[in-house]
Amino acid sequence: MKNIQLPFIVLIFGTLLSCNQGSVNSADATNLEKIVKLQNERFELPQPGAMIPPVPSIVLGVKGDSTVSDDLTIVWTFVLEGIPPYIGISVPNMSAITNEEYIALKLIKEHGEFTLNVPDESWLTEFDRIDMTASSSMDKFAANNLTRLPSVKIDAPGIAEAAIVLECKVLQMHFLPPQRTVFFAEVVRTSVHPGVTDDAGNTGSDFFNVEVAGEYFLG
Numbered sequence: 001m002k003n004i005q006l007p008f009i010v011l012i013f014g015t016l017l018s019c020n021q022g023s024v025n026s027a028d029a030t031n032l033e034k035i036v037k038l039q040n041e042r043f044e045l046p047q048p049g050a051m052i053p054p055v056p057s058i059v060l061g062v063k064g065d066s067t068v069s070d071d072l073t074i075v076w077t078f079v080l081e082g083i084p085p086y087i088g089i090s091v092p093n094m095s096a097i098t099n100e101e102y103i104a105l106k107l108i109k110e111h112g113e114f115t116l117n118v119p120d121e122s123w124l125t126e127f128d129r130i131d132m133t134a135s136s137s138m139d140k141f142a143a144n145n146l147t148r149l150p151s152v153k154i155d156a157p158g159i160a161e162a163a164i165v166l167e168c169k170v171l172q173m174h175f176l177p178p179q180r181t182v183f184f185a186e187v188v189r190t191s192v193h194p195g196v197t198d199d200a201g202n203t204g205s206d207f208f209n210v211e212v213a214g215e216y217f218l219g
Helices: 005-019 026-041 103-111 121-132
Strands: 057-062 071-081 086-092 113-118 164-176 180-192
Touching: 057 086, 057 103, 057 121, 071 103, 071 113, 071 121, 086 103, 086 113, 086 164, 103 113, 113 180
Parallel strands: none
Antiparallel strands: 057 071, 057 113, 071 086, 086 180, 113 164, 164 180
């Protein structure tokens, strides 16, 4: 843990002195004590981390080719824009299981499209199994009793059991050292189970049995 108390105190005092023409009144001193106390209650992690919970891990579906069947895998996702609906995904370059090129990465590059499938609590076990098995070893749809859902605007398969399915077309691809590739994509179609949203496309937390602040607009 780094010792940051002294530089922090010097910085605050310097700011207060500058703002008050060389004098620190009682209110400033009280506020300073509060800030220093709050700062000292925090601790710095040994390594910086991308800790922005919740991190939305979603099931990606991508069309296969002559060498591999349609693939399902877990990816990190993030929203880029609401209107138009742009999203991003982060895909490993190498499989942690086989130490070979990540099959989903190869297929996304080949086809330029994919689905994102949002699970609910009814198939979290299948979600974990998809994450922990190599795509080359099995048909992940059959192995997890999940149903292929034909897409309407792309060729990549969705998951019929998924509460929300996004059909996406790749806009840009960027290599992110040391071992990931990031794709920016446009959501060209969104379909949901009955009860997930209201008629306007707004959904809260009830359907997923989680607590969130506000509501989400699916578009």
